[in-house]
Amino acid sequence: MARNTSLYFRIVEGRNLPAKDVSGTSDPYCIVKVDNEVVARTATVWKNLNPFWGEEYTLHLPMGFHSLSFHVMDEDTIGHDDVIGKITLTKEAIGSQAKGLDTWLNLTRVDPNEEVQGEIRLSMVLLKRSEKISLRCQVIEARDLAPRDTSGTSDPFARVIFNNHSAETSIIKKTRFPHWGETLELELDPEELCEEGPITVEVWDWDMVGKNDFLGKVEIPSACWHKSPHLEGWFRLLPLGNNEVDAGGKLGALRLKVRLVEDRILPSMYYQPLIDLLVESVISPSDVEETSALTMLEEVTTVESRQDVAMTLVKIYLGQGLVVPFLDYLNTREVNHTILKPIINRIFDEKKYIELDPCKIDLNRLRRISFKGGMSEAEIRDSSVEMLQIYLSSIIESIVNSVDQCPPVMRVAFKQLHKRVEEQFTEPENEDVKYLAISGFFFLRFFAPAILTPKLFQLRDQHADTRTSRTLLLLAKALQSVGNLGLQLGHGKEQWMVPLHPIILRSVASVKDFLDKLIDIDHDTVSEVPQRAVFMPSVTVKEGYLQKYKTEGPQLLSRFAFKKRYFWLTSETLSYAKTSDWQVRSSISIQCVCAVERVDENAFQQQNVMQVITQDNDGQLHTIYIQCKNVNELNQWLSAIRKVSIYNERMLPSFHPGAHRSGKWTCCLQADRNVTGCSRTHSAVTLGDWSDPLDPDVETQTIYKQFLQGKDKLRKKYLEISEADQKSSNKEKKINSEGAQCIVKTKAGVSVPVRLLAVITDLEKAHNAFQRREKEDPNCVILNH
Numbered sequence: 001m002a003r004n005t006s007l008y009f010r011i012v013e014g015r016n017l018p019a020k021d022v023s024g025t026s027d028p029y030c031i032v033k034v035d036n037e038v039v040a041r042t043a044t045v046w047k048n049l050n051p052f053w054g055e056e057y058t059l060h061l062p063m064g065f066h067s068l069s070f071h072v073m074d075e076d077t078i079g080h081d082d083v084i085g086k087i088t089l090t091k092e093a094i095g096s097q098a099k100g101l102d103t104w105l106n107l108t109r110v111d112p113n114e115e116v117q118g119e120i121r122l123s124m125v126l127l128k129r130s131e132k133i134s135l136r137c138q139v140i141e142a143r144d145l146a147p148r149d150t151s152g153t154s155d156p157f158a159r160v161i162f163n164n165h166s167a168e169t170s171i172i173k174k175t176r177f178p179h180w181g182e183t184l185e186l187e188l189d190p191e192e193l194c195e196e197g198p199i200t201v202e203v204w205d206w207d208m209v210g211k212n213d214f215l216g217k218v219e220i221p222s223a224c225w226h227k228s229p230h231l232e233g234w235f236r237l238l239p240l241g242n243n244e245v246d247a248g249g250k251l252g253a254l255r256l257k258v259r260l261v262e263d264r265i266l267p268s269m270y271y272q273p274l275i276d277l278l279v280e281s282v283i284s285p286s287d288v289e290e291t292s293a294l295t296m297l298e299e300v301t302t303v304e305s306r307q308d309v310a311m312t313l314v315k316i317y318l319g320q321g322l323v324v325p326f327l328d329y330l331n332t333r334e335v336n337h338t339i340l341k342p343i344i345n346r347i348f349d350e351k352k353y354i355e356l357d358p359c360k361i362d363l364n365r366l367r368r369i370s371f372k373g374g375m376s377e378a379e380i381r382d383s384s385v386e387m388l389q390i391y392l393s394s395i396i397e398s399i400v401n402s403v404d405q406c407p408p409v410m411r412v413a414f415k416q417l418h419k420r421v422e423e424q425f426t427e428p429e430n431e432d433v434k435y436l437a438i439s440g441f442f443f444l445r446f447f448a449p450a451i452l453t454p455k456l457f458q459l460r461d462q463h464a465d466t467r468t469s470r471t472l473l474l475l476a477k478a479l480q481s482v483g484n485l486g487l488q489l490g491h492g493k494e495q496w497m498v499p500l501h502p503i504i505l506r507s508v509a510s511v512k513d514f515l516d517k518l519i520d521i522d523h524d525t526v527s528e529v530p531q532r533a534v535f536m537p538s539v540t541v542k543e544g545y546l547q548k549y550k551t552e553g554p555q556l557l558s559r560f561a562f563k564k565r566y567f568w569l570t571s572e573t574l575s576y577a578k579t580s581d582w583q584v585r586s587s588i589s590i591q592c593v594c595a596v597e598r599v600d601e602n603a604f605q606q607q608n609v610m611q612v613i614t615q616d617n618d619g620q621l622h623t624i625y626i627q628c629k630n631v632n633e634l635n636q637w638l639s640a641i642r643k644v645s646i647y648n649e650r651m652l653p654s655f656h657p658g659a660h661r662s663g664k665w666t667c668c669l670q671a672d673r674n675v676t677g678c679s680r681t682h683s684a685v686t687l688g689d690w691s692d693p694l695d696p697d698v699e700t701q702t703i704y705k706q707f708l709q710g711k712d713k714l715r716k717k718y719l720e721i722s723e724a725d726q727k728s729s730n731k732e733k734k735i736n737s738e739g740a741q742c743i744v745k746t747k748a749g750v751s752v753p754v755r756l757l758a759v760i761t762d763l764e765k766a767h768n769a770f771q772r773r774e775k776e777d778p779n780c781v782i783l784n785h
Contacts, residue, residue, distance in 0.1 A: 002265045004698050006688060007034070007068065008100070010056035010257040011042055015104070017049045017252035020074035020082045025049055027075040028084065030254070031631075032057070034065050036117035036146065037598075039687075041631045043455060043462045044075045049252070053463075054456060056257075058688025066091055066236070070254060072107060083110050085251035089258060099304055100259030107251035114239040116216035118144035118176070120158065120203060123232040126225055133193065135162060135186040137201070139169050143679050145176040145237075148205040148213040152602040155206040156215060160184050162199045163192055171206045176600070177657075177668035177678040196222050203237060214240060263701050270766050271700040273759045277752065278313070278703070279320055291718070291752055297703065299717075300710025312702045319694040339398045339405065340447065344454045347391060347471055348464065354384040354471045356496045384474075385499045391471070392478050392500070396507045399447065400514035414438050415519040432485055438515050443483025452476040461632075482507050542569045542640040544633075548576060549604070549625035562606065562627050569637075571644045574612065588614055588624065593645040595652040595681050596638055599625060603659040603666045608634040612641060615650055621674075625659070639687040646683070655681050707760045718753030 011030050020026045025047045032040040039059060045051035068089045074082040085107025094101065123138040139158045148154045156178045157171040167184040198219040205213040216237025225231060281292035301309050355361045361377050375383070418434050425433045450457040451472055454464070464472060477497060481489060481504045489501050547562035565576040575587040592614040599609040608628045615621055628634040654677030658667030668678035707714070
C-alpha cells in the first residue's frame, strides 16, 4: 500500500495592497513556499494595488509537509524587494476542508521569529545515580536551518533548558547544516523531576553585533521522558509560538483556492475490476445497455470535482490505449506552444495601439504616445484594422501550416470524430457540422483562450499590459468567428467588428482545407500507448537554454564558471550542446540519475542552481551543476527530471545542497568528499501537469472515491430496480420454461449497477483492511506513491 499526496492551489487576485513605491503604488508578486522551500513565483503585476494573477499549480508531495505559505512582495528595480505580507496555512487547516478553501484571507506581518525551518538530531538520557540525577543531552547535528546572514548561511549554536538550568553548544560558523556532536549535562534536584515543565532545546544564530537571531526550538513534555528515559531522533524545529497578528486588512488580502488530496493507494489488482468496467463503457457501446459505469459516474460527480474527474478519465483511457479523450493534453502541450508563441511574442514586442470600438478610442492618449501629429478616429480605426488583419493572417497561416506538427494520435482522434458527425448529420444543409465539431474544439477551446491569456498557457512569462491585452482580446474575438466558420457574423451587437469580416470569411476556406488535411491519416500508422507508459522514448519532455557549471580546467570565479548550453530532456537522456542546432551533444543516461536537487545560493554565490547526481557502474557519484534563469524554471526542470527518473532503483536518500570546494563541503563543512549527504532528497516533490507519468492505480483511486461518495444514492436507485426486475424475471420463468432475461443484463447475466456496486464494496473493504493493519503494526512501512 502506498500514499499519494497532492496539493492544488490557485492564486487568484489581491486587493487593497499597501503602496510601497514613491509613486503611490506597488509592483506585487507572490512567492509560494512549502515548509519554507520556494515552489512557485507568480508574475509581477506592475503598478497595481489590486492585482489579478489567476495562476494555479499542482504539487505532488511526500506526506510530511507541514505548512503552505504565500508571501506577497513588491518588486524593486534597485535594491531588495519589499515584503508586503504573508498568509500561512497549516496542513491540518487545509485538510479540514473537504472541498478545499476558496476565500479571501488578510495578509499578516512577517515575523522573523516565526520564519523557522529544519530539524535537529538529539539523544536524551535521564541518569539516576544514588542521590544524583542528571539530564544528559547529546546535540548531534541539525539540517536545513533558516539562513539568517546575508551570506545565505547562519552561525548556529544550541541551548538546552530545563527549569533554571541551561547549557550551550559551541558556535559553528557559516553553515545551515551544523555537526556539533557535543554532550550537555544538566544536574537536577530530585524534586525537580516532579515538575511539569518541558525540556526545551533552542537553536540560535550567533551575531557579533546586535542580538542573536532565533532559528527554532523543540519542546519535549515531561510526560515523554518520564515514560521513556531515553529519547533519540530527529525533531522538527518550531517557532516561538507568537500568534500571527491579522493587521485588520491594512496589508491587503489575497483570494486563494487551496485543496489537499491524500490517498492510500492499493495494489493494482484491487483496481482492475473498476478499470474493466470503465473500459467496457467505451469499447463495447453496442453490447452495453444505457446504464454504464460512465453514466453512473456522471450521476455522482459533484460540480466541484467534475474537472478533476474528467482529467482523470482522460489519463485512464490514455493508459488503456483509448486515445480519443486525450485531445486536451495534446492540443495544449503540442499545438498551442509551437504554433502561437511566435506571433504572441511579436504582439507583445510591438505594443501597438489598436482599437475598433468608437467608445474606447482615446485620442488624447494616442497624442501622448506618438511623436507625429494627432490622428483622427477614422485613421485610428483604419490603422487598427490593418494591424489586426496582419496579426490574424499570421495566426491563421501558422495554424493551417501546422498539420505535420499535430501529433498523429490527435489526428486519428479527429478523424474518428469527423466520421461520427458525418454519419449522424447526412443532410446537405449540415455540411459544415463535421467541420464545426473539430474547429470549435480547436479554436474556441484552445487557440482563442491561449491568445487571450498567453501567460496561463505558458506562452509568456508575464501578463500583458493594458494595451496589449486589448489587442489580444480583439484577435481572440476574430479567431472565435473563424472557428465558427463565419456562420454568426452580423448577428452580434459589436458591429464595429465588421471591418474584419472579409478576412474572417476568407480564412474559412483555408481552415476547412486544413481540417481535411488534418484527418487524412491512416489509423494503422499510429501505435497505441502502453498501459503503464511513463513517456514515449522519442518525445522531448523539456528543452531550452540553461547555464552549465564548467568543472574542467582552472577554477574560475563563480559568475564566470557557468556557460550557456542548450539542454534536451527525454525519458532516456539528458543531453546538452553549445546551441540547439549543434551537431555534437554530451549526454547523461536517465537510468544513472540518483538525485535531482537544489543547490544552496552560497555554494557558488548564484541563485536558482540545481544539481543532477549520477552513479556509474563502479558506484562512483558524479554531479553536474545547472543554473536556471528564475525559480519557476528551476522548479520545472527539477520536476521534469525527477519524473523521468521516478522508477530508478538507486535513488539516494540524502545529498549535499552545497558544493565541495576548497577542500570541504560548503553546506556542512565536512572535508570528506564521499561523506553521507547532510540533507534529505526530495524525489517525491514534483509539479503536477499533463506530462506526469501515467499511474492507473492513482487515477482509478480518484474515480473510486467519487463512486464511494455516491454509493448510497446508486444503491438506492439501481439495486431496487434490479431486485424488482429479478422478481419479475422469476415470475416469468414459472410461466415460460425458457425464462426471460432481466432488462439490464450483460453477457455474464449480471447488471452493470450490481457489478459496479460490488466492485466499490470490495475496494472499500480492502481499504479498511489495510488501515487496520497499519494501526495494528506501527512499524508497517507505507511508501510515498
